[in-house]
Amino acid sequence: MDSRRLAIFMFSYPLGVSDVIVNSAKKLADAGFYVDIFIDEVSFGISPIFFKHDRIQVRSISLVDVPAINLEEFSSKWPLFARFLAINRRFSRFPLFLKNIIRLTGKGDYSLLIGVEPFGLVSAYIVSLIKKAPVLYYNMELYQRSNCEFEEAHLLKVLEIEASRKCLFTVIQDKRRAAVYQRENGIEKDQIRYLPISTSGPPVYEKTDYFRKRFNIDKNRKILVYAGHIIEWAMCKEIVLASENWENDHVLIMHSWKMDNGKESYFNEIKEVAGRNVIFSTDPIPHDEFPYALSSADVGLMFYSPIDENFIEIGSSSNKLAQYLKAGLPVIASDFRSIRDIFETYKCGVCVTGPDKISSALLEVFHNYDNYQKGAYQAYREHYDFDVPFSPILEEIKAYCV
DSSP: OOTTEEEEEESSSOSTTOHHHHHHHHHHHHTTOEEEEEEEHHHHHHSOOOOOOTTEEEEEEOOOOOTTOOGGGGTTTOHHHHHHHHHOOTTTTHHHHHHHHHHHHTTOOOSEEEEEHHHHHHHHHHHHHHHOOOEEEEOOSOOOGGGOOSHHHHHHHHHHHHHHTTSSOEEESOHHHHHHHHHHHTOOGGGEEEOOSOBOSOOOOSOOOHHHHHHTOOTTSEEEEEESOOSGGGTHHHHHHHGGGSOTTEEEEEEOSOTTGGGOHHHHHHHHHOOTTEEEEOSOOOGGGHHHHHTTSSEEEEOOOOOSHHHHTOTTSOHHHHHHHHTTOOEEEEOOHHHHHHHHHHOOEEEESSGGGHHHHHHHHHHTHHHHHHHHHHHIIIIIBTHHHHHHHHHHHHHHTO
16 A cells, blocks of 8 residues: 555546645645545536646546446445445436546555545545545535435435545534534544635735736726626625616626536526626636736625525635635625624624625725725634644644555
């Protein structure tokens, strides 16, 4: 077994916009580990990233069949997995991913296997049955039974539960989300490690003109930015409609990391109702340049529909919030307790009941802008700087892999 080689497995989850996974790989490589990231080609294509570190290798997995590998051979080792294979129709590409990672990992040994999200965890656990290597779980989104609307989803949840109970530990964002996860998966507290969705590097104190130059925005106009997935649960249409009631010198930039938004009906629906003060930014921004692009804005926006605890307990689990704060942007956000606690602690933003209240929140933010900006930087340094909470996790991994 190679004590300095790790594998990370991701399926149906983007890599390029997941700062926690990107920075985990970088920090592990800096610590002397070789890191192989196995990700399906579709997810990688949605948000690609190319590492400069020679110890990190991204394996974009082609979703083609490998007839020589029979997944049913794992039936005796994991009977529930056999049942999943027998009824699975909705996740048709996942078995192809599994066959290919089994083929590719067969040539090497790993001291630790890291699964990201339920599919990644199942993948890591399957490989562990072959390699006899331990598994670590990165739970990024709460996968709850209440969300499982069909049989395959229910079985995937049970597979997650079984595999998570056999992991060295689970990495999750905070105590509130951990409480939900522990309740659903039957995990003991000592198996939990906390790592907020966070980003790395020093705060961006420089006020750039990235968006102003790119979209020819006058220096006297205020820029509000939404940066993330343009989708219903993020209340993007409501944000765009609310912008009609803002001051004339306010501009809304809707930035998405997905290059193929134009193919999605929701995106096109929003464009149809957007006013003249709305700009859609859909060209990719390089990962390392993104915080500097955000720093050219004045305020960050983040809203979530209160669908379940995965959304309500979002305070330590929002990539956009960490990015906004790193860039020194005050934030206007959904009035959830998890977000409100952060804002009240650091005075870095204003919670409102919905996007229709953004205009009133802007009056408060711009009236006390310097204080909110200072709070944003403080919140980043103390809560959303990846290096701080990851340090003890890295030390534990290093101690195990000696």
